[in-house]
Amino acid sequence: MTILRTKLLLVPLILGLSVGISSCGNAEKSDTGAHAEENHEEAGHDEEAEAERVTITAEAAQASGLVISEAGPGAIQETLELTGRIMLQPAARAEVHAPYPGPVRAVLRNVGDTVQRGQTLAHIESAESLQTYAIVTPIAGVVLERQTNIGDVTAEEPIFVVGDLSRLQAELNVVTRDIGRVNAGQNVLITALDGRTRMQARIGSVLPTADTHSQTLIARAPFAASASSFMRPGMAVRADVVLAEQQVAIAVPVDAVQTVEGRQVVFVRVAADSYEARPVALGLRGDQTVEITSGLSLGEAYVSENAFLVKAELGKGEASHDH
Numbered sequence: 001m002t003i004l005r006t007k008l009l010l011v012p013l014i015l016g017l018s019v020g021i022s023s024c025g026n027a028e029k030s031d032t033g034a035h036a037e038e039n040h041e042e043a044g045h046d047e048e049a050e051a052e053r054v055t056i057t058a059e060a061a062q063a064s065g066l067v068i069s070e071a072g073p074g075a076i077q078e079t080l081e082l083t084g085r086i087m088l089q090p091a092a093r094a095e096v097h098a099p100y101p102g103p104v105r106a107v108l109r110n111v112g113d114t115v116q117r118g119q120t121l122a123h124i125e126s127a128e129s130l131q132t133y134a135i136v137t138p139i140a141g142v143v144l145e146r147q148t149n150i151g152d153v154t155a156e157e158p159i160f161v162v163g164d165l166s167r168l169q170a171e172l173n174v175v176t177r178d179i180g181r182v183n184a185g186q187n188v189l190i191t192a193l194d195g196r197t198r199m200q201a202r203i204g205s206v207l208p209t210a211d212t213h214s215q216t217l218i219a220r221a222p223f224a225a226s227a228s229s230f231m232r233p234g235m236a237v238r239a240d241v242v243l244a245e246q247q248v249a250i251a252v253p254v255d256a257v258q259t260v261e262g263r264q265v266v267f268v269r270v271a272a273d274s275y276e277a278r279p280v281a282l283g284l285r286g287d288q289t290v291e292i293t294s295g296l297s298l299g300e301a302y303v304s305e306n307a308f309l310v311k312a313e314l315g316k317g318e319a320s321h322d323h
Contacts, residue, residue, distance in 0.1 A: 052260070052277045053270070054313050061273075067305035068269055071296050074251025076286040079240040080181060082219070084172035086190075086235045089222050092167035094139045098154035102127040107150055109160070113143045121160050122148065137162045144233075163233065168225050170201065172239050173216040182206060187242040188221050190231075197230045199223050203241065240287070248284060248291040249298070256304045257282065257290060258311045266292070267310045269301040275310055278302075 056066070106123040109115060115137050122135045137160070145161035148154065170190045174182050184206060190199045201223040210217055221239065225231050257264055257280065265277040280295030296302065303310055 052314060054267070054275045054277075054310055055273055056275060056310070056313070057273050064309050065306045066303055066309065068301050069252075069304035071250050071252065071292070071298055071300045071302055073247060073249055074289055076246050076248055076251060076284040076289055076291055077242050078244040079287045080178060080243055082172040082174065082178075082182070082239045082241060084170050084218075084237055084239065086168055086231050086233055086237055087171050088163050088165075088233050089167040089169050092139070092141070092164040093144075094137065094141075094162045095158035096121060096135060096137060096160040096162060097156070097158050098124050098135060100124065100126040100128065100133065101154050104148050104150055104152045104154065104159075105132055107146070107148060109143050109146070111143050111146050114141075115143060115162060116140050124154055127153075135159065139164055141165065165232070166225050166227070167222070168231055168233065169204070169220050169222040170199075170237055170239055172219040172221065172241075173211070173214055174206065174219050175216050179217060181243060182217075182219050182241055189240045189242075190221065190223070190237050191239070192230065192235060192237055194230075199225070199229075199231060246284060250292040250296055251289045252292055252296070252302065253304050254285070254288060254290050256302060256307050258307050260311060260314065266296055267303040267307050268296065269303070275303065277311075277314060 056064075061068075102125045104122055105125050107121075108123075109119075109121045115121070117138065117140045118136050120134045120136050121143070123132050124135060125132045139162055141162045141164035143160060144163045146159070147157060147161075148159040170188070172182075172188075182203065184203050186203045188201050188203055190201055191197070201221040204220050204222050207218045207220070219241075231237075252266060256266055258267070258277075259265070260277050263279045264282060266280050267275045268278045270276045278295050281293045283291030283293040285291070
C-alpha cells in the first residue's frame with residue numbers, strides 16, 4: 001500500500017523592480033522578505049489544496065476485510081441495550097399428563113424426538129378399568145422432557161413436556177431506570193452471544209410485576225424461528241430496543257467516520273484502487289449510524305467497515321513522507 005498526495009502547482013508571480021544603486025541593499029532585503037512571505041503563503045495554499053489518498057489493490061482490500069458501500073439514506077436510531085434469555089412462547093409449550101392413574105406399559109418417544117400433533121407418546125393402563133389408553137401430544141414440536149419409564153405409576157405430575165421450537169421469544173430484563181422507555185410495539189434486534197445469530201422482532205408486552213430474583217421487569221419479544229435457526233430456549237442474548245428513529249438523506253456506520261489530523265473524514269473510493277480521506281460534516285448521531293450533512297454525495301462508494309485500517313495506512317505514508 002502506498003500514499004499518494006495530490007498538490008496544486010502555484011505559478012510564482014515575477015515582479016519587475018527598478019531601484020537605484022544606493023538603495024540596492026534595502027531592495028534586496030525587501031525582495032528577500034517578499035519572497036519569504038510569498039513562499040509562506042504558497043506553502044499555506046499548498047497544504048490546503050492537499051488531497052490525501054491511499055492506494056490499495058483490490059486483493060489487499062479483500063484480504064483486509066474492507067467493505068465498500070454506496071452512500072445513501074438511512075435511519076438514525078436511539079437504542080437501548082438489554083440482556084435476557086430465549087424462551088418458548090407460552091402457547092408453544094405443552095405439559096402432557098396422564099388423565100387416569102395407572103402403570104406405564106410402553107414409552108414410545110424420548111427427549112429430542114420430533115413429534116406431530118396427536119402422535120402417541122406412551123401407553124398407560126388405567127388402574128380402574130384395567131384398559132390401556134394412549135397418551136398423545138396436543139401440539140407438534142420436540143420432546144423436551146420425559147419423566148416416566150415402563151412400570152412407573154402415573155400421578156399428577158406431567159410425564160412429557162413438548163415444545164414448538166419455531167415459536168420463541170426473548171425475555172428481556174428492564175431495570176428500574178428504564179421503566180417507561182420500553183413499551184409494546186417497539187422494534188428490537190436480538191443478538192446471540194456469538195455475535196452472528198440475529199433476529200428482528202417487536203416488543204409484544206412488558207409484564208407489570210418485577211422478577212423476584214433480578215428485580216427487573218420482563219419485556220417479551222416473540223418471533224418465529226426457522227428450522228435452521230441457532231436460537232434455542234435457554235440461550236443468553238442481548239437486544240437493542242429502538243427507542244426513537246429518524247430518516248436522513250445520507251447515513252453511514254459510526255465506524256466509517258475516522259479522525260485524521262483533527263478532521264472527521266470518510267474514505268471515499270475514487271478509483272478501483274484509490275481511496276481519498278474526504279472531510280465530512282456530521283449531523284444526527286445514533287448508536288450505530290451517523291448522518292452526513294456535507295462532504296459525501298449520494299451514490300459515492302466509501303469504506304463502511306474496517307475504515308480504521310485505511311487510516312492506519314495513511315498514517316504510515318505520512319510518517320514515511322516526513323522522513
